[in-house]
Amino acid sequence: MADIDLADLDAFTAVARQRSFRGAAVTRGVSASTLSEAVRRLEARLGVRLLNRTTRSVTTTEAGARLLDRLTPALGEVQAALDVVNSFRDSPTGTLRLNVPGIVARVVMPPIVESFLKSHPGITMEVVSDDSFIDVLAAGFDAGVRYDERLEQDMIAVPIGPRVQRFATAAAPSYLASRGRPQHPRDLLNHACIRHRFPSRVIPNWEFERNGEIVRITPAGPLIATSIELEISAAVAGLGIVSSFEDYLAPQLTSGVLVPVLKDWWQSFSGPFLYYASRRHMPAPLRAFVDFIKTRNG
Template sequence: MRGMQYAELETFLAVAQGRSFRRAADKLALSPSAVSHTLRALEDRLGTKLLHRTTRSVSLTDAGLRLQQRLQPAFAEITGAMDEINEGAEKPTGTVRLTVPRVAAQMVLAPVVGRFLSTYPDIQLNITVDDGLVDSVADGFDAGIRLADQVRRDMETVPICGPMRGVVVGSPAYLKAAGVPVSPDDLHRFCLLNYRLPTSGRLLPWEFSAGDRAVTISQEGPLASNDPDLLIAAALDGAGLAYVTEATILTHLAAGQLVRVLEDWCPSFEGWHLYYPKNRRIAPALKALIGCLS
């Protein structure tokens, strides 16, 4: 197979897996126009249409689906062979493509990324920060980081941090003016600063438990955002109560800028997990990252 033919097939497979020219372009470090040109050249050479294209979506024709089904195991064999060679090298090389939520990037990646890159100078990390629930395989990622209950069952998971806890916090000035809630039932009297889920657009419910009792609060407030930092900033300015991950506000708690409330009602939960598809050979570069994080 000539180099140009391999590049055409690799480009087609990237588009077929991600159902997107943009995602394929990001994965292959090409421009979307270059991806489109390569696909048209492949279709012209084969004399058949492989993709249905619209301004909003990309789907496979019957011929395109058959080609994808034949190519995927072949390219997996090629990748596996390259990985085996890489395993024999002194240091792993290659690119690791990760999808992670913003809080996970701050908590588990930011403290180690510099040291990791210094230790493995031949590894490139390509990290996409996205709080939405993405299909990591279809979008061309090697692995992702999510909370345990957000990971699909067909994924292998590796815990990379201990239990975490959500906390309800407000500024001293706000609590002095509004009072202090004693139970979740009191929250109807307070301004709630809500996190809006990026994928569904719904407000994230505030979940509490104490003993045998569980309470879920879903209440509109003066602010809703998919940016946790904005909610923290609003709480610091006295706009209301925020329900956030405790680890993200430790400095504010230590400085007395924010105060916990309803502590007895805020349970801990499983922390971040790195995940990747089961039954897939782990590339040495990803294996090195897992070793650094776990």
């Protein structure tokens, strides 16, 4: 057992948590074949199968499940021990893995990443844009950014980015000239609306709010897409009314190729939060990032 590589153990835990070689490869920044070879090497040295592999899924065997249960805290302690040494550096080193929604990756993160990396040259950031609802810690990320502060009891939330954002609704002037301008959210039921589908396949209702009154509608229209770029392009072409984050639509609203629709009904919501697990030994790159965000918040 003495020749078992710690990296192989880490590869196994990554695949077992993700239940996917491909998914683990994304979080680790390596190829799926590299992880597969590491797990095969570990299984050969232990003389027992740890993972059941099919073309559609990866699951742990009983032996693999028990090993994962024991390895998770042990590898955490190893990382904590290494971070004790890391704390003696003038600037911490290592990789910080973050999982963030698309809107955060586009609007919130760019100035933060630029400033943080300039002040922490020893840290590599891995930022994965993901609009699905996953357990980011179980998926191997150090922290996540989400729009809901209601977190598990052992999680800590720190405000990041703008504290108030809005959903905006807009259309091309040509569309409004031909179809008329809606005066109430329910008027949208008689309009062509361009809708968004999340990776979970959920197509959200459109929600509006004014003077405490909330109106939710299920619009219809010629296009349903998972790409906000495609949705905006279709709206600019006059195919219908689009609804999304105001930040996404800001360039088109500023240029005038799209104009606001029902602006006095645009709904405001709380800005995003960085969240991470409450633990005694926080990885040095994460600690540096949390301190950085808190300093920016003033």
